[in-house]
């Protein structure tokens with residue numbers, strides 16, 4: 001297959017941008033850390049596998065690299081907490097340093113997952129006994145003759161028998177109803193609901209392939225009760241063997257683009273670390289929809305749609321308003337200069353409007369984010385972001401959105417200094433040979 005050359009004007013624009021900063025090959029250090037290496041085998045992290053997560057080892061590695069290791073106290077913020085990797089890793093460090101970690105997450109299901117993990121780590125080993133007792137009660141209810149199940153969520157995916165074989169769906173819904181009927185404390189119930197929700201994908205013929213939820217006809221769905229029991233057992237093991245943490249962590253259900261809406265400006269952070277949704281059309285609301293509907297976070301199509309509107313503008317699943325804060329700010333010209341070559345490269349096809357909106361909306365959100373973060377960073381603090389670039393269009397119209405560089409320039413506009421762009425791995429696939437198709441770890445300091 002012939003490699004397609006990405007739009008040359010855009011590539012030249014990126015070359016010129018990159019030349020201003022210290023860009024290094026970071027593959028040795030970061031290649032395995034920008035993906036969820038180790039997460040599915042590690043206590044607490046393994047409770048829900050988020051394909052888009054970074055590794056549990058990223059935070060400790062960054063602390064070493066930034067020489068933050070010997071600090072007596074560490075305040076960390078992750079604006080896009082996802083499955084809670086940063087927060088769990090931070091709490092795990094609490095024997096070495098007094099940690100206070102805050103996460104912000106917009107997706108109600110992922111917020112539930114990350115909150116469950118940090119709550120359990122802070123509760124310590126005593127929680128294991130509560131989980132054991134609660135599991136026994138639920139098992140009694142589940143295996144009893146009482147005829148109850150939770151209502152089927154009003155998402156058509158659940159009524160498709162090819163996706164969810166009816167017997168297995170009934171079992172999933174009965175597990176949920178048993179948890180809800182059981183007389184257990186709210187934190188324990190939340191953990192059990194996380195365990196139940198983490199069985200939804202494996203009990204179906206749906207598979208998350210990184211981009212979407214797809215029908216996999218060959219897939220053999222697993223029995224929900226067996227899966228649920230395995231997961232609760234893991235939770236019991238992990239909480240039982242956990243060391244009591246002295247650290248503190250919490251996850252806010254809110255807008256990570258605007259941390260100042262949730263955090264006081266005087267509450268300065270030493271390290272802001274995050275991996276935002278990449279501008280590659282992936283819509284987290286879609287990918288984690290079955291779990292969110294199963295847990296009852298959306299009751300109808302309107303609520304589901306509203307959730308999409310609350311997310312970062314990294315996808316065209318909904319038509320966001322065509323308004324951008326930067327256009328009326330003092331940085332309008334600089335942002336215009338940054339985006340113009342990329343906007344000009346968008347092919348005039350039926351996706352043109354959506355693609356231009358994505359580029360402008362993403363940049364607008366990132367500028368807001370960097371401005372907010374700048375106000376809450378301590379004078380010696382750092383901001384580290386992990387982001388992937390993506391190819392858009394096809395044939396002669398192919399161009400790359402280099403989020404690592406676009407974000408670096410926007411960060412400068414928000415008074416950050418770009419310390420290093422470390423290229424973690426190349427994402428070069430069959431399509432194009434652009435060397436900007438890559439995933440990077442970028443470090444900023446307040447300037």
Ligand SMILES: C[S@@+](CC[C@H](N)C(=O)[O-])C[C@H]1O[C@@H](n2cnc3c(N)ncnc32)[C@H](O)[C@@H]1O
Nearest residue numbers: 053054080082083085106107255256284311312
């Ligand atoms: C790449 S994932 C982060 C994964 C995380 N680093 C981990 O290891 O689990 C990006 C996350 O951003 C969340 N998100 C999207 N829009 C958001 C917003 N406006 N505020 C906060 N989080 C948002 C998505 O739901 C998703 O969980």
